[in-house]
Amino acid sequence: LSAPVIVTEVLLSPFVKQSKHKSLKCIIGDTALRYLSDNLSLAELQYHMGTSVGVYSNWARKAKTPIAIDE
Numbered sequence: 001l002s003a004p005v006i007v008t009e010v011l012l013s014p015f016v017k018q019s020k021h022k023s024l025k026c027i028i029g030d031t032a033l034r035y036l037s038d039n040l041s042l043a044e045l046q047y048h049m050g051t052s053v054g055v056y057s058n059w060a061r062k063a064k065t066p067i068a069i070d071e
Contacts (some may be wrong), residue, residue, distance in 0.1 A: 006031050 009031045011020035019027055037045065046058045049055070053069060 002035070005035060 006028055009019075009027055010024065013022065013027050019030075019070070040048070052056075056066055056069070
Protein backbone atom coordinates (compact mmCIF):
# COMPACT_ATOMS: atom_id res chain seq x y z
CA LEU A 1 0.00 0.00 0.00
CA SER A 2 1.36 3.37 -0.96
CA ALA A 3 1.91 5.86 1.88
CA PRO A 4 1.47 8.91 -0.41
CA VAL A 5 -1.97 7.63 -1.42
CA ILE A 6 -3.09 7.37 2.22
CA VAL A 7 -1.61 10.77 3.12
CA THR A 8 -3.35 12.38 0.14
CA GLU A 9 -6.71 10.83 1.08
CA VAL A 10 -6.38 11.96 4.70
CA LEU A 11 -5.40 15.51 3.72
CA LEU A 12 -8.22 15.84 1.19
CA SER A 13 -10.91 14.19 3.33
CA PRO A 14 -12.18 17.43 4.96
CA PHE A 15 -12.98 18.75 1.47
CA VAL A 16 -14.60 15.62 -0.01
CA LYS A 17 -18.34 15.31 0.63
CA GLN A 18 -18.29 11.52 1.18
CA SER A 19 -15.33 11.66 3.59
CA LYS A 20 -16.12 14.79 5.60
CA HIS A 21 -17.72 13.03 8.54
CA LYS A 22 -15.66 9.81 8.51
CA SER A 23 -13.10 8.98 11.15
CA LEU A 24 -9.41 8.73 10.27
CA LYS A 25 -9.55 4.97 10.82
CA CYS A 26 -12.45 4.66 8.38
CA ILE A 27 -10.73 6.80 5.72
CA ILE A 28 -7.55 4.71 5.93
CA GLY A 29 -9.55 1.47 5.79
CA ASP A 30 -11.57 2.63 2.78
CA THR A 31 -8.38 3.73 1.00
CA ALA A 32 -6.63 0.43 1.70
CA LEU A 33 -9.60 -1.62 0.50
CA ARG A 34 -9.96 0.49 -2.65
CA TYR A 35 -6.21 0.12 -3.36
CA LEU A 36 -6.34 -3.66 -2.94
CA SER A 37 -9.46 -4.08 -5.06
CA ASP A 38 -7.88 -1.98 -7.81
CA ASN A 39 -4.53 -3.80 -7.79
CA LEU A 40 -5.37 -7.46 -7.12
CA SER A 41 -7.09 -9.84 -9.49
CA LEU A 42 -10.39 -11.44 -8.53
CA ALA A 43 -8.64 -14.76 -7.86
CA GLU A 44 -6.11 -13.05 -5.56
CA LEU A 45 -8.89 -11.26 -3.65
CA GLN A 46 -10.80 -14.52 -3.21
CA TYR A 47 -7.65 -16.29 -2.00
CA HIS A 48 -6.86 -13.64 0.62
CA MET A 49 -10.44 -13.15 1.82
CA GLY A 50 -11.21 -16.85 2.13
CA THR A 51 -14.23 -18.89 1.19
CA SER A 52 -17.70 -18.09 2.47
CA VAL A 53 -17.77 -21.31 4.49
CA GLY A 54 -14.34 -20.66 5.99
CA VAL A 55 -15.11 -17.06 6.92
CA TYR A 56 -18.48 -18.04 8.39
CA SER A 57 -16.98 -20.92 10.38
CA ASN A 58 -14.30 -18.66 11.88
CA TRP A 59 -16.90 -16.05 12.78
CA ALA A 60 -19.20 -18.65 14.38
CA ARG A 61 -16.36 -20.06 16.48
CA LYS A 62 -15.34 -16.60 17.69
CA ALA A 63 -18.97 -15.69 18.43
CA LYS A 64 -19.39 -19.04 20.23
CA THR A 65 -22.44 -19.94 18.18
CA PRO A 66 -23.19 -23.31 16.59
CA ILE A 67 -22.07 -23.67 12.99
CA ALA A 68 -25.11 -24.32 10.80
CA ILE A 69 -24.28 -24.88 7.14
CA ASP A 70 -26.93 -26.10 4.70
CA GLU A 71 -25.64 -27.97 1.71
